Structures are given as C-alpha cells and as structure tokens.
Amino acid sequence: MKLTHILPLLTLATATAVSAAPESFDFKDPKGVNNAVFSLDAPLESVNGSASGISGTVSFDPENPGATTGKIVVAAESMTVPNPMQKEHLHSANWLDVAKYPEISFEAKSLANVKTDADVTSADVTGTFTLHGVAKDITVPVKLSYLKGKLSARVPSLKGDLLVLRATFSINRDDFNIQKGQYEDKVSPTINLTLSIAGAAVK
Amino acid sequence: MKRILRLLALLVLMAGASIWLATGANRGWTKTSVPVRTLDAVTGIEGITYQEKFLPGVDFLGAALAGAGLLAGASFFFRKAKANQQPQNQK
Numbered sequence: 464m465k466l467t468h469i470l471p472l473l474t475l476a477t478a479t480a481v482s483a484a485p486e487s488f489d490f491k492d493p494k495g496v497n498n499a500v501f502s503l504d505a506p507l508e509s510v511n512g513s514a515s516g517i518s519g520t521v522s523f524d525p526e527n528p529g530a531t532t533g534k535i536v537v538a539a540e541s542m543t544v545p546n547p548m549q550k551e552h553l554h555s556a557n558w559l560d561v562a563k564y565p566e567i568s569f570e571a572k573s574l575a576n577v578k579t580d581a582d583v584t585s586a587d588v589t590g591t592f593t594l595h596g597v598a599k600d601i602t603v604p605v606k607l608s609y610l611k612g613k614l615s616a617r618v619p620s621l622k623g624d625l626l627v628l629r630a631t632f633s634i635n636r637d638d639f640n641i642q643k644g645q646y647e648d649k650v651s652p653t654i655n656l657t658l659s660i661a662g663a664a665v666k
Numbered sequence: 667m668k669r670i671l672r673l674l675a676l677l678v679l680m681a682g683a684s685i686w687l688a689t690g691a692n693r694g695w696t697k698t699s700v701p702v703r704t705l706d707a708v709t710g711i712e713g714i715t716y717q718e719k720f721l722p723g724v725d726f727l728g729a730a731l732a733g734a735g736l737l738a739g740a741s742f743f744f745r746k747a748k749a750n751q752q753p754q755n756q757k
Contacts, residue, residue, distance in 0.1 A: 494706065494713070495715075496706045496711050497713075498711075498712075498713060498714050500714070507693075507694060507724070508693070508694030508695055508723075513701065543699075543716055545697035545698065545699050545700060545701065545716065546695045546696065546697050547698050548695075608710075610708070610709070616708045617709070625708070627710065627711065659711045659712065661709040661711055
C-alpha cells in the first residue's frame with residue numbers, strides 16, 4: 464500500500480479518535496450567568512436566593528454520555544438573598560458557616576436511566592453532595608445539552624463546544640447538620656435547589 | 667406638646683404606609699436588593715444579578731406602626747394645657 468493511500472486512512476482514524484474522546488468542560492463562566500437557585504419555605508415568605516460562584520469541570524463524551532464524570536463547586540460565600548439580615552444569618556456559624564465550610568460541591572460517580580435525544584441527554588446522576596462539611600450520596604435528575612461549536616457565539620474570541628447542565632432537586636438540611644431539628648416552624652427543613660450552568664470546552 | 671406628639675405619630679404612620687404602598691405594598695420582608703433576570707440567548711440560561719433597591723416589607727410597616735404607637739402613647743404623659751388659669755385668691 465502506497466503512502467498516499469495510508470495517509471488519508473490515518474487522518475480519518477485520528478479524526479475519529481479525536482471526536483470520540485471525552486471533552487473536558489470548564490464551568491467557570493466568564494459571562495457570570497451560571498447560577499444555583501435555592502428556596503426554603505417559611506411562614507411569611509419563602510427564603511429565595513441564588514449563588515453565582517460556580518466552578519468545576521465535567522468530562523463529557525457526546526458519543527457516550529453515560530460515561531460522564533465531574534465535579535461542580537459552589538462558593539458558599541456567593542450565596543445571596545435580597546434581605547440583608549437573612550443573608551447574614553445564612554452565612555453565619557449558626558447556619559452554613561461559610562467561613563469554615565467555603566465550598567458546596569457535587570461529584571458525579573455514575574449515571575443511570577441515560578436517555579439521549581439528538582444533543583440532549585437526561586439521566587439520573589448519583590454522586591457525593593457535600594454541604595456544611597457533611598458528604599452524602601444522592602441521586603439527582605440531570606439534563607445535559609451539548610452545543611457543538613457554540614462557544615464562539617458566547618465568547619467570540621474562543622472556539623469550542625458548550626455543555627449546558629440543568630438539575631432540580633431537594634435536600635434536607637437535617638442531613639447536613641444545618642440547625643438539625645431546629646426552627647422547623649420558621650424555616651423548612653427541605654431546601655429546593657435548581658442548577659442552571661454552562662461549561663466550555665475550548666479547542 | 668401633647669398635640670405635637672400626636673401629630674408626629676400620625677405623620678410617622680402616614681409616611682410609613684405611603685412609602686410601603688408606593689413601593690408596591692411588598693407583603694414579605696424588607697429587601698435591600700432585587701433579583702434581575704437576564705436570558706443568555708446561546709445557552710438559554712437565566713442569569714441572576716442583584717440590583718440595589720430598597721423595598722420595604724411588612725416589618726417596615728410594623729416599625730412605622732410601632733413608632734407611631736410610641737409617640738401617641740407618650741402624648742398621654744403630658745397634661746392638657748389649661749387655656750385660662752385664674753388666680754386662686756381672687757376676691
């Protein structure tokens with residue numbers, strides 16, 4: 464076989480291997496849009512807020528979404544509520560103690576019930592959720608949208624792909640030793656969380 | 667003094683209620699910032715930023731009511747001034 468015949472085959476094989484490799488998506492958003500929304504029921508008005516300090520990486524293979532792994536980190540200090548007194552309480556040592564536990568994280572271990580339709584994958588992700596210094600394994604329904612070549616539409620100076628991750632789930636503050644069994648008549652023990660974040664894989 | 671305190675109480679109550687009503691009669695707690703949502707057209711994610719804005723809530727209204735109540739209550743410690751005091755040994 465001549466070199467001129469081998470070269471295109473090698474190029475094709477290399478290109479296939481490259482496209483099949485998992486991509487690493489960085490979730491530190493230069494546009495600051497990524498956010499985690501939280502809400503807790505309370506008698507007068509539910510406590511609603513959000514956190515913007517999101518970072519982490521996710522390894523995602525569009526050819527094999529079921530093999531997705533990664534870790535998302537939320538800076539506890541970035542959690543904000545519109546009422547200044549509630550924010551002070553939230554950050555204090557009595558509640559989240561952000562000085563002692565600066566990070567809230569979720570590390571994906573495995574995916575189940577993986578369903579892919581075009582570029583959208585839904586799955587139940589099991590992983591370790593760490594909050595207030597307590598790590599607990601939980602399963603979260605997640606939707607992943609793979610936006611191939613769309614990075615330049617967000618950041619014109621960069622080329623690459625985007626991965627949008629959405630998840631809505633609930634946790635119980637008692638499980639994470641946050642005022643366990645206390646003030647349940649004033650602040651619900653159930654914390655509702657909604658994660659809407661985009662990661663970029665620069666090429 | 668009695669009259670001044672009662673007028674002040676009315677003023678505090680009216681001002682508190684007017685501010686609360688004018689800013690949208692927020693039936694929750696007082697807020698010093700409000701979330702502003704912006705849609706990222708590429709990802710479809712709604713970004714949240716906080717804009718500084720004073721939004722009085724029911725605690726603000728309660729504080730105005732309590733302030734007015736204190737002023738009105740304090741007015742009872744003052745006796746009504748007698749209009750025409752007559753000398754006692756008038757013969």
